[in-house]
Amino acid sequence: MGPVNTMPSLTTSPPRSDAPLLCPGHAACPGCAEPLTLRHILDVLGPDTMAVIPPSCMAIIAGPQPYSSLRIPVYQPTLEASAAAASGLRRALDAKGQHDTQVIVLAGDGGTYDIGFQCLSSAAERNENILYFCLDNEGYMNTGAQKSSSTPHYASTGSTPAGKTSRKKNLLEIMAAHGIPYAASASIGHLDDLRRKVQKAKAMRGLRLITLLIPCLDGWGLADDGALGTARAAVECGAYPLVEIEDGVRYTLNHPQRTRPVADYLALQRRYRHLSAEQTQALQAEVDEGWARLQRRVAA
Amino acid sequence: MSHDERPVLLTGNHAVAWAARLARPQVVPVYPITPQTPVLELLTDFQAEGHFDAEIITPESEHSVMSACIPASLAGVRVFTATASQGLLLMHELLHYAAGARAPIVMANVNRTVASPWAFWPDQTDSVAQRDTGWIQFYVESAQEALDTVIQAFRIAEQVLLPVMVNLDAFYVSHALEPVSVPAQARVDAYLPPFDPPQRLDTASPSGWGNVVTPDMYNRHRQELEAAMGRVPVLAAEADRDWAERTGRSWGVIERYRCDSAATVIVAMGSLCGTAREAVDALRDAGQAVGLLKLRLFRPLPAAALRAALAGVDNVVVLDRNHSPGCGGVLHQELRAALYGMPAAPRIHGYLAGVGGINVAPERIAAFVQRAQAEAPQPHSEWVR
Numbered sequence: 001m002g003p004v005n006t007m008p009s010l011t012t013s014p015p016r017s018d019a020p021l022l023c024p025g026h027a028a029c030p031g032c033a034e035p036l037t038l039r040h041i042l043d044v045l046g047p048d049t050m051a052v053i054p055p056s057c058m059a060i061i062a063g064p065q066p067y068s069s070l071r072i073p074v075y076q077p078t079l080e081a082s083a084a085a086a087s088g089l090r091r092a093l094d095a096k097g098q099h100d101t102q103v104i105v106l107a108g109d110g111g112t113y114d115i116g117f118q119c120l121s122s123a124a125e126r127n128e129n130i131l132y133f134c135l136d137n138e139g140y141m142n143t144g145a146q147k148s149s150s151t152p153h154y155a156s157t158g159s160t161p162a163g164k165t166s167r168k169k170n171l172l173e174i175m176a177a178h179g180i181p182y183a184a185s186a187s188i189g190h191l192d193d194l195r196r197k198v199q200k201a202k203a204m205r206g207l208r209l210i211t212l213l214i215p216c217l218d219g220w221g222l223a224d225d226g227a228l229g230t231a232r233a234a235v236e237c238g239a240y241p242l243v244e245i246e247d248g249v250r251y252t253l254n255h256p257q258r259t260r261p262v263a264d265y266l267a268l269q270r271r272y273r274h275l276s277a278e279q280t281q282a283l284q285a286e287v288d289e290g291w292a293r294l295q296r297r298v299a300a
Numbered sequence: 301m302s303h304d305e306r307p308v309l310l311t312g313n314h315a316v317a318w319a320a321r322l323a324r325p326q327v328v329p330v331y332p333i334t335p336q337t338p339v340l341e342l343l344t345d346f347q348a349e350g351h352f353d354a355e356i357i358t359p360e361s362e363h364s365v366m367s368a369c370i371p372a373s374l375a376g377v378r379v380f381t382a383t384a385s386q387g388l389l390l391m392h393e394l395l396h397y398a399a400g401a402r403a404p405i406v407m408a409n410v411n412r413t414v415a416s417p418w419a420f421w422p423d424q425t426d427s428v429a430q431r432d433t434g435w436i437q438f439y440v441e442s443a444q445e446a447l448d449t450v451i452q453a454f455r456i457a458e459q460v461l462l463p464v465m466v467n468l469d470a471f472y473v474s475h476a477l478e479p480v481s482v483p484a485q486a487r488v489d490a491y492l493p494p495f496d497p498p499q500r501l502d503t504a505s506p507s508g509w510g511n512v513v514t515p516d517m518y519n520r521h522r523q524e525l526e527a528a529m530g531r532v533p534v535l536a537a538e539a540d541r542d543w544a545e546r547t548g549r550s551w552g553v554i555e556r557y558r559c560d561s562a563a564t565v566i567v568a569m570g571s572l573c574g575t576a577r578e579a580v581d582a583l584r585d586a587g588q589a590v591g592l593l594k595l596r597l598f599r600p601l602p603a604a605a606l607r608a609a610l611a612g613v614d615n616v617v618v619l620d621r622n623h624s625p626g627c628g629g630v631l632h633q634e635l636r637a638a639l640y641g642m643p644a645a646p647r648i649h650g651y652l653a654g655v656g657g658i659n660v661a662p663e664r665i666a667a668f669v670q671r672a673q674a675e676a677p678q679p680h681s682e683w684v685r
Contacts (some may be wrong), residue, residue, distance in 0.1 A: 048503050052371070053510075065511035073501045075374060076510025078393060081367035084359055087330060088368030089501065091355035092375035095326035101503055119367065122360035 002060035007070045016152045019071065021047060026069035028061045033073035033227035034135055034214045035061055038106065041133065044198040047072060049102045052086045054116065055079045057142045058135055072107040082107045083123035087131040102202065105132040109133035109150035110140045113169050127206045132207065134171065153286060154279050155271045157219070163274060166288065172243060175209050179248040182208040186242060189231030193242055193254050211229040223269020233265040238291045251297040262287050302460040312468045315443040315480050316382060316408045317342035319450035321352050322488040323406070326377035329357040329368040334409045334420055335470045336384040351628040362387035362448035364396035373403035376500035376511055378454065381405065384470070385412035385426045393431065399434025399525065401509055404457035408450060411570065413656055421657020422469040424570060428598070428630040434525055436464040436532055437599040439569035443478040445551055451488055452539045458495050459535050460528040470657070472571035487546055530599040534599055553602050556609055558584055559591030564669055565610060567593045567635060568619040572654060576619065579665035590669055595631070603638040610639060616646040617672045620681060621654040621663070628652065628681025650681035658685065
């Protein structure tokens with residue numbers, strides 16, 4: 001054996017200009033759709049981007065210190081403060097003349113629908129120039145799957161073991177009612193639509209919000225390779241419609257055909273395994289009702 | 301030394317707003333609350349008139365105010381805000397967060413009773429209850445001192461990368477009109493260079509703040525925070541000395557008022573000091589060796605300066621306009637801790653005077669001094685009127 005090689009350098013070489021902004025080696029669960037979703041978001045946005053990431057699955061994926069899986073600056077605020085923190089960051093960049101740098105939020109549904117909702121509503125009222133992504137896995141999955149106000153009706157979680165007794169909050173329409181320039185839903189199961197929406201939002205100013213359905217393998221009880229198929233089924237049955245709402249009034253339904261019953265979607269998930277036939281029918285009726293409302297909005 | 305403009309009549313709140321304007325913060329998130337609101341309103345007037353070039357953010361709560369302050373500061377801009385009472389309490393989580401993030405935010409807090417029940421009177425419980433959050437804390441006695449301290453606070457904050465809270469008593473300071481000398485912009489600019497931190501949130505050199513750390517990293521971070529706090533008394537004294545050279549006004553980290561050869565020394569913070577001066581003057585006129593020690597810097601507590609200033613004193617009379625149930629007066633307990641183990645330590649008497657904003661007249665303070673001289677000190681604080 002020859003002489004010992006030179007010590008490995010602790011300084012990394014600068015990334016290639018085409019290197020992905022989400023690095024391999026991150027801490028997401030195997031099979032999770034969230035890093036895949038993020039990779040495409042950042043690919044569209046590019047490196048002139050700063051992220052605000054509250055406690056959530058994404059915060060785990062982004063860390064831990066001294067490592068970062070993201071090649072962009074990240075500020076991790078308290079759980080309930082993402083939109084307020086993003087507002088402060090946005091205004092600081094504006095004060096420095098950096099108007100083109102995108103300030104994005106990557107928050108979970110708990111940090112958006114629940115504890116972070118007050119400051120999100122306020123940021124929307126002020127129409128702060130931020131791009132807010134809600135990575136919606138329909139519960140507090142990072143703490144082991146408890147219900148949030150995004151958890152759907154009848155879904156079983158750690159805090160609703162017999163099934164949730166109330167419906168999922170309609171975040172998109174609530175945010176649209178603020179009159180923000182852009183509110184949309186997207187899904188990694190429909191990639192072209194997702195990338196187009198991020199591109200469209202990137203080119204706009206003001207508060208833009210995109211919710212992204214992230215099927216949670218553990219929290220929803222999916223097969224290890226089930227994330228993408230479940231994401232597609234959610235859209236195809238109408239439980240998670242792909243929608244764009246511009247200026248709070250102009251509605252577009254991006255996947256206008258429903259091609260399968262809700263029961264198909266429920267059957268993929270252990271969190272619905274306890275459902276009675278009546279409950280399944282009730283969920284189908286709720287989805288039908290929501291779909292009809294969207295159709296009216298689109299036609300209006 | 302050069303001379304400022306002729307003094308003008310300003311309230312403490314308006315003096316704070318003038319100081320903020322002169323310090324040129326670039327981001328000012330702020331939420332209205334009695335009795336702080338005139339600070340907000342004068343700043344927005346300044347902006348509307350084109351005299352204040354800051355990004356003013358008006359979120360839905362003080363919690364969001366402080367949430368916006370921290371990353372703005374970490375992006376490398378100067379940040380100012382102001383609050384009071386419940387607003388400060390609502391910020392509590394973020395006060396810790398700001399200090400942990402080493403964000404040199406400057407905030408004025410108007411000391412007001414905390415609910416419940418609702419009340420709006422001068423009482424320092426709101427801010428002394430934040431003493432463990434990692435904020436440097438000043439307490440001021442007058443509108444002029446409020447103005448000067450806010451400007452000094454930016455210098456100190458940016459030297460040690462810690463946030464600073466400047467506390468002024470509700471109404472006695474916040475709303476009372478006093479002659480205030482407003483320094484020229486050029487004088488403040490020369491004193492306070494633009495904020496240019498070595499590290500910041502920057503897309504040109506991506507790094508972050510807030511990632512999960514190990515116990516060892518957390519422990520070392522707290523030690524660095526403590527070391528930064530430890531530098532504050534010297535830097536605060538230096539900031540005050542430099543300000544005095546430019547304006548002729550010095551306030552000290554502590555102030556000893558007629559303390560020479562005093563056998564009894566009153567210790568207080570904020571507007572109570574103005575009343576205590578009257579009492580000291582009257583007692584001195586009556587031939588009694590009584591002085592006042594005004595504590596201006598409360599966090600970090602300048603324990604060495606307190607021990608030096610109170611060496612050889614027989615009785616220390618601590619006046620607390622705050623109440624920590626089960627503890628008594630916070631300043632009383634702080635003084636007991638600071639002076640513990642001193643050779644021939646003074647007897648320390650703690651009086652809960654003025655809690656809830658009740659008036660404390662000079663003659664009552666004189667009576668407290670007589671009582672302290674006549675009675676053995678108690679370990680607990682005593683309610684007095």
